[in-house]
Amino acid sequence: MSPASKPPQNRGLTAIEGAMVLIVILLIVQIWLLSATLESFLAGYRDAAIPGAVISGILFAACFALYRFVANIDSGVQKR
Amino acid sequence: MRWFRKPSNVPLWREEFPVFTADERYVSRRQLTKFLTLTSFGMFAGNLWIFAKSVLYRTPVYPRTIVASIGEITVGGVKIISYQAANDPCLMVRTGEDSYVAYSQKCTHLSCAVYYEREANRIKCPCHQGYFSIADGSVLQGPPPRPLPRVVLERDKGQLVAIRMEGAGS
Numbered sequence: 001m002s003p004a005s006k007p008p009q010n011r012g013l014t015a016i017e018g019a020m021v022l023i024v025i026l027l028i029v030q031i032w033l034l035s036a037t038l039e040s041f042l043a044g045y046r047d048a049a050i051p052g053a054v055i056s057g058i059l060f061a062a063c064f065a066l067y068r069f070v071a072n073i074d075s076g077v078q079k080r
Numbered sequence: 081m082r083w084f085r086k087p088s089n090v091p092l093w094r095e096e097f098p099v100f101t102a103d104e105r106y107v108s109r110r111q112l113t114k115f116l117t118l119t120s121f122g123m124f125a126g127n128l129w130i131f132a133k134s135v136l137y138r139t140p141v142y143p144r145t146i147v148a149s150i151g152e153i154t155v156g157g158v159k160i161i162s163y164q165a166a167n168d169p170c171l172m173v174r175t176g177e178d179s180y181v182a183y184s185q186k187c188t189h190l191s192c193a194v195y196y197e198r199e200a201n202r203i204k205c206p207c208h209q210g211y212f213s214i215a216d217g218s219v220l221q222g223p224p225p226r227p228l229p230r231v232v233l234e235r236d237k238g239q240l241v242a243i244r245m246e247g248a249g250s
Contacts, residue, residue, distance in 0.1 A: 013109070
């Protein structure tokens, strides 16, 4: 079914699902990052804490941007 | 709230309970996305907490404690020592005529008590078959993620004195 022939209720769903998959991938990376940082911190290597926090912040910002993208599509659908 | 919802004339309850069945798919996806984003924030907060702990970390002052006298144990012998800074019992091994090593007895995997395996000259954790080197406490095999914390020993007039812990983490 081409995008033009989709019923109006379904428009944007593909984009939302794509954004959700991206968020899940970012979350998996963030979980790994948190566990690796915690592990090295407990082992006495405290130098990993700064890059860990910075990268985690970037990943959170990306997740939040994707959420805003989903919310934008959502509000666009509600306005129709 | 402003960050998670655009200003709209439509009341929130109406967005969450749509009239059309087809619109429910948007609601469930939006809510899941919000939940995932909040989870991401939780991970970020965890990393910030680790960062704060590392910034606020102060090198502890270790007490000097006499733990044994030289020659008290035979070569290959073991003594359980108590060092205040370690919080747990420690394992002291005489590895040679003139050499002594001491490590925390708590395995870095799941905190089982480790013991010295004289035949293989290594430290063993019996719970999950983890092995540590007697030379430096590093992991030789098994699930332990970190080396054993080491008690640094010093000789002082025929006594062995524990002066600090190494690799004890935070």
